[in-house]
Amino acid sequence: MHQQADVVVIGAGVAGLVTARDLSRAGLRTVVLEARHRPGGRTWTDHRLGRDLEIGGTWLHWVQPHIWAEVTRYGLAVTRGPRSEETYWLAGDEVRRGTLEDFMALIDPGMTRLLEDTMRWIPRPDAPLTVAGLSEVDQFNLQEMLDELDLSVDERNANEAAWVGHLNGPLIDCAYTNALRWTAATAGSWRLMHEASAVFRLAHGTRRLVRAISADTQADIRLSAPVRSIAHDDRGAEISYADGQTISARRVVITVPQNILHRLDITPALPEGKLRPSVEQTASRGVKAWIRVRGPVKPFFAYSSQHHPLAVVRTEFIGDDDAVLVAFGADSTRIDADDPAAIDAALRVWRRDLEVLEATGHDWMADPYSQETWLIRQPRQLTWYHRAQQAATGVLHFAGSDYADIWPGFIDGAIESGTRVARQVRAGLDPEPGRV
Ligand SMILES: Cc1cc2nc3c(=O)[nH]c(=O)nc-3n(C[C@H](O)[C@H](O)[C@H](O)COP(=O)(O)OP(=O)(O)OC[C@H]3O[C@@H](n4cnc5c(N)ncnc54)[C@H](O)[C@@H]3O)c2cc1C
Incomplete structure (x- = not known):
């Protein structure tokens, strides 16, 4: 009919x-x-590894006006993952450990310099193309802009890993203007941009x-x-x-x-x-993986570099005898999120004490829809x-x-x-x- x-x-x-x-x-x-x-x-909440996991989109924030209007309209409860008690990062092959604030202080000079002209190029994120010279800036990829900053190896790894968490692709393929747009949406504050994109989620x-x-x-x-x-x-x-x-x-x-x-x-x-x-x-073609490890585990954050299969890992749920981690990498062809052995090898970059029990994800790049x-x-x-x-x-x-x-x-x-x-x-x- x-x-x-x-x-x-x-x-x-x-x-x-x-x-x-x-x-x-x-x-x-x-x-x-x-x-x-x-x-x-x-967006896809699915019950796996004993928890309701977000296989796709997750984090939201009150500086995101449209989603927050829906949160208010439907009375949706918002929560957050556990606060990190320790943070790992790499300096060359050496693993460093400190607080999340130590890590933020490490990336601060790079972030500040990289993003200092944000509001000049995108003064109104709701009309992102208003400044005539933006097409000049739009030629650059994020990698070349980071390279120009001449950062120490530690700072460079740390900044790159943080950006892979945000941009979900090899930085050489990602336009610098992505970083400008995200930061313009938080009025030029990279710390608020970081919080807006990776902390709060819907409780159910x-x-x-x-x-x-x-x-x-x-x-x-x-x-x-x-x-x-x-x-x-x-x-x-x-x-x-x-x-x-x-x-x-x-x-x-x-x-x-x-x-x-x-x-x-x-x-x-x-x-x-x-x-x-x-x-x-x-430019995005990365991977998101969920990993259940044996507990007890203290809430932690870990950043490697964009060249490792997993660039960012952190605890998202803490149980009595297990914990569930969420991880991101720049290239979905470099790691299979459903393969616990591959995930275990990727985690060993930072920690050898974690025992991977299960791992899961979804290959969005291969998904025909x-x-x-x-x-x-x-x-x-x-x-x-x-x-x-x-x-x-x-x-x-x-x-x-x-x-x-x-x-x-x-x-x-x-x-x-x-x-x-x-x-x-x-x-x-x-x-x-x-x-x-
Ligand atoms: C791993 C991952 C993590 C993310 N993390 C976050 C996050 O933390 N915070 C955040 O805000 N955002 C995040 N996002 C992004 C966010 O989820 C998406 O930008 C948003 O959900 C896209 O919504 P959309 O409706 O535009 O597109 P989609 O959700 O892709 O909707 C398009 C729809 O079209 C359907 N479709 C495709 N082809 C056809 C066809 N031929 N016929 C009929 N239907 C078709 C698809 O099945 C799909 O349902 C993440 C995304 C992923 C994949």
Whole structure:
């Protein structure tokens, strides 16, 4: 049977869910088509290693305005992991141990110098392209900017490892402007940026957020419904999905991640400004691993260097006889998060006393419905593509964290973008009289 909707939203990640909530509550018949058997996309709370673990997006903060509005709206409880009691880092091959504050003091001069011009280049993170000279700065990768600082080996390792934790890719591939945008979002404070991106999380998992938005929508959310093709003209679009079903809509909102956009069969084809960044890919291609170790273990943080398979590790849950650690590395091809032996070898860089009991993760890079972790741009992609990626193509609109202004790559960015695009779609489509 051929079906019809006012709007079809492709993807039930946070951006798609927010878009669908706003449109359906404005009286528009809204259908969400989601390829996976679950909503949430790159947020995914799953019970593993005896805990509810965030396999994807986790941390949030009150300086992230859109996610915090949802926290307030749905009364979601926020918590944090244990405070680190000791911190390990590497000076060459030597392991150093101190407090987290010692480590922060070590990276402070590098961070301060690297980021001192943040507000000059991005005075308004909500409009990241306002300064004309930004395209010059956008040529540089983070590695070359760090190299210019001429740091000692200790400081250099430590700064690089901290950035891998943030940027989730080899630093040579990551645009320097990623660091500027994150820090501009915290008004130039690298310490606040650090806290905003890695400390506080939802007490009952991001699944609570996903459930709250899903319960608050009047949209028809269809799971296990991968979109196969979209044919569009200036009157609307026809979408085929799952096994041969079709639906037509006056507008379509596409929320698939940047890296897989070019794989969608869209006729007529999308403009180059959208396809090129998708083919080029994001710079992020790292790994997130969860590790259960035998306890007791004191809460700790550890930083190695970007060249180790795991650059950052820390305790996220402490039990009586075990602890669960979360770890990040720059390159998902260098370590298998599900392989306890490989994880054990990676941890030995700092500590030989930890006994790995189990390890788990998800290969987001191999996942056909993401093929990326969180958006980190390559040099030039911000100034070349950002505006084109946000723009509508006829009746097709584009939402997603990858296209956000203030916190791109974050859950906050998914909400910002979904909210904006829902407003734009609504402005062009008044509900039929008598249907509100
Ligand atoms: C390991 C990891 C750690 C992260 N850590 C954090 C963090 O600590 N804090 C933070 O704020 N953010 C973090 N993020 C980023 C954050 O999770 C994402 O930026 C955000 O969730 C993206 O939301 P989205 O809706 O834009 O995209 P997605 O969540 O990717 O949603 C897109 C949806 O489209 C669906 N889809 C794809 N193709 C099709 C198709 N053909 N047909 C139908 N549906 C399709 C997908 O299945 C998916 O559900 C992390 C991400 C990862 C992967």
